[in-house]
Amino acid sequence: MEKIDLIDLQKRLEEAVNKAFEEPCWVRAEINQLTVRNGHCHMELVQKEPETDKLLAKAQAVIWASVFSIIDPYFRTATGMDLRSGLQVLLCVEPKMHPLYGLSLVVSDIDPSFTLGGLELERRKTMQRLEKEGILDMNRQLPFPLLPLRLAVISSPTAAGYQDFINQINDSAYGFSVTLFPALMQGSEAPSSIISAMESVMASGREFDLLLLLRGGGAVADLHCYDNYDLAAHIAQFPLPVITGIGHHRDVHIADRVAHMALKTPTAVAGFLDGQVAVEDEDLFQLSHRLERAVHNRISEEQQGLDHLLKDIRGAVRWIVQQHGHVMELLEQRILRNNPLALLQKGYSLTLSQGRTLVDTALLGKGDKITTILAKGSFDATVDNIEN
Amino acid sequence: MKKKTEMTYQQARRELETLVEELERPDADLGQIASKVKRALDLVSYCRNYLRKVREDAETTLDAYEKE
Numbered sequence: 001m002e003k004i005d006l007i008d009l010q011k012r013l014e015e016a017v018n019k020a021f022e023e024p025c026w027v028r029a030e031i032n033q034l035t036v037r038n039g040h041c042h043m044e045l046v047q048k049e050p051e052t053d054k055l056l057a058k059a060q061a062v063i064w065a066s067v068f069s070i071i072d073p074y075f076r077t078a079t080g081m082d083l084r085s086g087l088q089v090l091l092c093v094e095p096k097m098h099p100l101y102g103l104s105l106v107v108s109d110i111d112p113s114f115t116l117g118g119l120e121l122e123r124r125k126t127m128q129r130l131e132k133e134g135i136l137d138m139n140r141q142l143p144f145p146l147l148p149l150r151l152a153v154i155s156s157p158t159a160a161g162y163q164d165f166i167n168q169i170n171d172s173a174y175g176f177s178v179t180l181f182p183a184l185m186q187g188s189e190a191p192s193s194i195i196s197a198m199e200s201v202m203a204s205g206r207e208f209d210l211l212l213l214l215r216g217g218g219a220v221a222d223l224h225c226y227d228n229y230d231l232a233a234h235i236a237q238f239p240l241p242v243i244t245g246i247g248h249h250r251d252v253h254i255a256d257r258v259a260h261m262a263l264k265t266p267t268a269v270a271g272f273l274d275g276q277v278a279v280e281d282e283d284l285f286q287l288s289h290r291l292e293r294a295v296h297n298r299i300s301e302e303q304q305g306l307d308h309l310l311k312d313i314r315g316a317v318r319w320i321v322q323q324h325g326h327v328m329e330l331l332e333q334r335i336l337r338n339n340p341l342a343l344l345q346k347g348y349s350l351t352l353s354q355g356r357t358l359v360d361t362a363l364l365g366k367g368d369k370i371t372t373i374l375a376k377g378s379f380d381a382t383v384d385n386i387e388n
Numbered sequence: 389m390k391k392k393t394e395m396t397y398q399q400a401r402r403e404l405e406t407l408v409e410e411l412e413r414p415d416a417d418l419g420q421i422a423s424k425v426k427r428a429l430d431l432v433s434y435c436r437n438y439l440r441k442v443r444e445d446a447e448t449t450l451d452a453y454e455k456e
Contacts, residue, residue, distance in 0.1 A: 317446040321439045328435050331408055335428045338411040340421055
């Protein structure tokens, strides 16, 4: 059997590898580890069994600085993410065998749409899971407070976006109270950091109207964390309405979808809240105005009613006095009509027999004494003759 | 005298009606007719004055109230 030096073995392997891969090829893999040294990007690529996560393959890869300086910004622009561990990637590689450093895959290109497609698939799975668990719309179904003044804010205290928010809310005419619960707002540590801040909000025992998740604006950053299932599930089931102001201009994240409301930036959140309170303030003003007017109207209605009643009283008094006046007139006429003295004045006379007025000769007999009354004085006489 | 000033309109009216009915009776006592007519006409003036006063009092009160 042939005996050779190690260098010869490695050189033969190098030749074999070079011969086997004369053309570069596209390889699907997951980035397991990634470090950048002197501008060169060193990665450990793996492939896992889908169900069990058991390692099936592992290889070293390198993106030389001259290529990495192009690939890195290209990938970030296309996906909104940094190249990092945990990502599924499609790389154009050329396997190189070096006698001293062993086998390495030299990366010359990357296809960001593969990574995006994988993430989209993952996102859809997360959405389906939230929906299946019945929590997707939970936070949205909470009633929104009429006066959202007591705010629990999860943000990074040094972030520009948080400062913008504070400045704008301080400029408001309304007395907002802001309590900050600090957390990491981007990167792979963000979900667990935000979740623990959410737990601190509940543990504080304080009463809040809303929970705000605010991230500083600035450079395009890796916001993949806002598609995280655990974070989304916590937001969806949070007992207060959650508003996100994550400060991104790309597509909507799952955290935004499950929150009560998603606004583009922390500044937009401050503006919205100020507007909400202003609307309520205006509503209250209108209500008090309406109340005042209603009371005023009611009182003047009553006033008019009383005025009418006064007129009615006057009319009633006049009417009743008039009625009685008519009765008086009638009585007076009857008195005057029946005054026999008035007839005597006109030359008529009254004749009495035994003290009673005589109206019929049938009651008289010859020789009866009668008395005749004139307007002035009276005389007695004796009946001499009777004619019927 | 005191009794007379205290006479109510109702009383005056009742007396007046009685007097008129008496005067209208054919067998009215002639000896009292003159005084009954006088009394009746006095009652008519009393009632008329009373009514005028009622009306004036009411109007004065209402005017005073409306000026407030």
